[in-house]
Amino acid sequence: MSNVYGTLFKISTFGESHGPAIGVVIDGCPPGLAIDEAFIQSELDRRKPGQSKITTQRKEDDVFKILSGVFEGQSTGTPIALVIENQDQRSKDYSHIAETFRPSHADYTYEAKYGVRDYRGGGRSSARETAARVAAGAIAKLLLKKHNVEINAFVSQVGDLAAPHYTTLDLSKTEDNIVRCPDPSTAERMIALIDQVRLDRDTIGGVVTCVIKNTPVGLGEPVFDKLHAELGKAMLGINAVKGFEYGSGFEGVKLRGSQHNDEFYNDEGRIRTKTNFSGGVQGGISNGEDIYFNVAFKPVATIMQDQSTVDKHGNETTVSGKGRHDPCVVPRAVPIVEAMAALVLADFLLRDKTTK
Amino acid sequence: MSNVYGTLFKISTFGESHGPAIGVVIDGCPPGLAIDEAFIQSELDRRKPGQSKITTQRKEDDVFKILSGVFEGQSTGTPIALVIENQDQRSKDYSHIAETFRPSHADYTYEAKYGVRDYRGGGRSSARETAARVAAGAIAKLLLKKHNVEINAFVSQVGDLAAPHYTTLDLSKTEDNIVRCPDPSTAERMIALIDQVRLDRDTIGGVVTCVIKNTPVGLGEPVFDKLHAELGKAMLGINAVKGFEYGSGFEGVKLRGSQHNDEFYNDEGRIRTKTNFSGGVQGGISNGEDIYFNVAFKPVATIMQDQSTVDKHGNETTVSGKGRHDPCVVPRAVPIVEAMAALVLADFLLRDKTTK
């Protein structure tokens, strides 16, 4: 009862890592939207494994198929179902975890909650499920493009290597390197760090920053469904995320009101703010300035080292990662962050229509 | 369309700062729960203004009245409506903001979204609305107490003054001082800082940390409604919040997997983890360890200084705070954080019943 997301632009994902397929049903996409399949595929390609030496070497092509809701290239207002078949279903790699709980994975909690689980590749808790979100997010992006909204995420930190503030960067350069950091020199050091971590048979965390430009004024709902609260929920729902902050974030607590307040001015007829500690959201509603936020990802739990654990019978044992895993999740998390942000914005775009 | 929160333990709040009353309707509270009215009042008292020299000197007693859903001291399974009348409705203080947008408040975005707003005291965007949440949260706490779950929040940071990690503190001391920090020496410095800020006619931010003990294993829903994702949304929905992190949070990104993973062991028949970087949640589901998280609050936007702004006609002007306001919001935010956490947990407690 937790696989449906969104109020009006509603998605319902399904699928396990090693089942026949994963997919998503989008209910509420407005009719008449041109569905650019090449764009959807390109978004999936940004997320897929095997992209570079710093991601898992597992090969999955993540080819999607549209089953419904699109007619002659346009959305019809009916549910859009997309399916991605699982090609790489080698279950043999997972026999060692059928009964053993991997540390900091979802194995134990799923077992405790449900009493049964598809342990192959993490089953439903696998990050593979996020491919369905990326596909749905691509369609949300197509809707947002019609409204001129731009969403750009990038890797702003790996371990303790941090890029400068986004306002100093050229975000069009994000895709120029394999770590997806638009600052070339930081990118180089990040790649070297991840490579070293991989050689150490270890993993490391990082931060993805997301910037949303040209949001219309007025999106978001006050009280519980504040724009930033939904963004926060959407980001915290991504595997391995440990924190979310927007605008001034945790650093902002150190400031005084006189420093932190964003004064208004009249910019040739448009009301704008001189600074943007608010991160483009005030009272839960967009004010037209850049929306920006940071998402913290923990180090990947699967490491190529022996760790102590217990099995489902309570016996103490050890477990080690096998197969092909990411040493750092953030480069592939960039399109996922964008997709979830797009889903949030598309939903609020539709919700706002009901206040007019 | 954003004033309803929760899936099964569902609350619907209403009310403006200077309207006749604020209140909340709780739909889904299980029947047979003893409703301890003195406890609800004590929670409201922890949030109310005028508690100490470091909070606003505005006096409101926040006396609630139950209109429905309770019979002979017990919940009946029907909606519980609670109303708090607004006693201090001095609208005269607010004429200066009827047409002027206060910096970093919700005035401009509400005006842009709705075209009309109750400007008195911030109307619906006033933190006064959180009293309704505290009342509802108190009932959620009563439900959780039946299941032995304990929720304790405290002030862990004001400006750059930070308390030690919660595991080194005695959380039963939180209410011993007016800043609600259980570390006496840090508390003393925090109080002095807030007092200075107040004299400077300024404001300052802070962090509230929340610790939840004895959560049953299995609460939370995977994928979108992860336990920590709902906690994040609930916290980010509180006025002035800029960030949320749980477990290792933003610091965790610097660690390696070999440092960060929480190894399991068998603690006399109960499966536990040796460390708790996971913050009590794995795969979105509680694992029985302490759940802990941090909530960042920006400095209060209302300061007693002139600031540049524009009015609703686009004219540039200045505005200054008037009346009685908090120099720092975190001492009074502690019960709000607890209330929202209780609402999240109560909801998941009910949701988990449907998987059995």
Add this chain to the structure above:
Amino acid sequence: MSNVYGTLFKISTFGESHGPAIGVVIDGCPPGLAIDEAFIQSELDRRKPGQSKITTQRKEDDVFKILSGVFEGQSTGTPIALVIENQDQRSKDYSHIAETFRPSHADYTYEAKYGVRDYRGGGRSSARETAARVAAGAIAKLLLKKHNVEINAFVSQVGDLAAPHYTTLDLSKTEDNIVRCPDPSTAERMIALIDQVRLDRDTIGGVVTCVIKNTPVGLGEPVFDKLHAELGKAMLGINAVKGFEYGSGFEGVKLRGSQHNDEFYNDEGRIRTKTNFSGGVQGGISNGEDIYFNVAFKPVATIMQDQSTVDKHGNETTVSGKGRHDPCVVPRAVPIVEAMAALVLADFLLRDKTTK
């Protein structure tokens, strides 16, 4: 978890028959709607007890108070809370049913489901709760009036006395008599029948017909939330309702497709149908013709006669109605049917905006 109705124009009702108050919170009413309080009161007056000799002689004035969401006579887009205090809380009348299950009432099922209930006057299951719906429905009607939509219900049957088809009646005459049937001669006989039933210390059922004119083409959502399916749910949610049919209804099953199909024609540029067996809805979506439907109400369960029953301990006993009750519910049900229809239409009006 069942006291919230609507998707975008969402209402949450609360209150028991003999508690302090009943009320409703409306979340999602668009801003800028003029809230005509006299109109709301007039709708409540159409439902209130003690209107005429054929309704209960119980006196309740049902005076409402707006607690939020309205500023200077206009909706603000924030939740509108309305409260009606219970004046006539004479609990003494109800001691005989504290432990005894009245036949065909909700006493037994509430006790079985919740284990506790406010038995006074039926508590939450009392039709008194519908006053809250009428108040909310009045606001929905105000919204619909802006879009020219007219909703008119009337009593079309009492016992086996039936009025002619609505297309032959002048619906502006509904309020001209106390039974609310616009056909004067049928009305006269209905009144006589109800009066006789009352003298017999008995009750009788009836049918309310509702006609909605000027619905924009395109309201309603296909598949599960068809316009008529939501109307059906809304009507079946009214106390004592046993059936719902729209357009040709149950009689239509006897027809052949060649008789029943509504052929289209071009009426000076507007696409219309020659007949209207469809009842204004095709494929779950309004086609611009009159929407009309019938709602069947059973005889009121409370009769002034001894009936066999059991008490909560399983002992067989007898029970008889006491106090003041309606011999026939349909005259007072007319505004309730209209209110629920208005809530359904208002909701679909907002939902339809999201497909544009």
Add this chain to the structure above:
Amino acid sequence: MSNVYGTLFKISTFGESHGPAIGVVIDGCPPGLAIDEAFIQSELDRRKPGQSKITTQRKEDDVFKILSGVFEGQSTGTPIALVIENQDQRSKDYSHIAETFRPSHADYTYEAKYGVRDYRGGGRSSARETAARVAAGAIAKLLLKKHNVEINAFVSQVGDLAAPHYTTLDLSKTEDNIVRCPDPSTAERMIALIDQVRLDRDTIGGVVTCVIKNTPVGLGEPVFDKLHAELGKAMLGINAVKGFEYGSGFEGVKLRGSQHNDEFYNDEGRIRTKTNFSGGVQGGISNGEDIYFNVAFKPVATIMQDQSTVDKHGNETTVSGKGRHDPCVVPRAVPIVEAMAALVLADFLLRDKTTK
């Protein structure tokens, strides 16, 4: 935004008549349920076209495939996705309706609402979509069987040929004849009537009655989500349905309370009612007696005769049915009615857990 049904046992259907596939995602099925695929297929076979001489001769095998949520034959608590590929996608049959609105179909209203539609075979408005509901309903039935709940629907009326009351029939005989009426002599006449209607190139309506036995006491939610209100919505959401009544229904309005009330008695420790005009539901909650209701289906709109209509440009024209269509929908509607009833009951079964 209308293709999701259910609160806790939530289904999301997708697919057009002539697209690649139709399907359903079930979110909320409890874990540990044995998924009997042969049973699911047998339910689909009861609905599929081409079963007998009185249904459409169109051949579709409706073979389903499970994509997720089932592991080693058991539900895992994750979403269960089922897909049925469309085999018979002969689009050539539909060119005549690409621009012409068939009378009493959804062509015009979809065009008006969405501005674009997949006209092939009715697209999303085709009854083919109900195959997805039957598949989901089969899984709901499996859950209900664990709780001993039995759901049996049958054809009780075709045109003006009506079967006797269900209490006099042997419902195990429903599948013994092709019209699915358990009364052999009535069945014979129904079959003859449908056959004649077919020869007349016409169609005819009918009624399906559904009986639910062994429902636990306490299912259903009072006020808006009454058990019978959700059943009503679920039934009215089925294509071609014009009415719903339960228990005494529309006939009950003619009775007096003294005739209609169901007196309670103690049946060896179990509280039961002597009569069952209530139809097993009191105050919106099941009382343990048989739940029974009638569903009215209009004559199929597609007839093999010329009818007047207009095209999308407003030109008056004629249209006639082509291809293979049902002369009467009720025989194939029986499993659909059962499926929707099962989905409603399963949902309330889960919801009721949250009141304990």
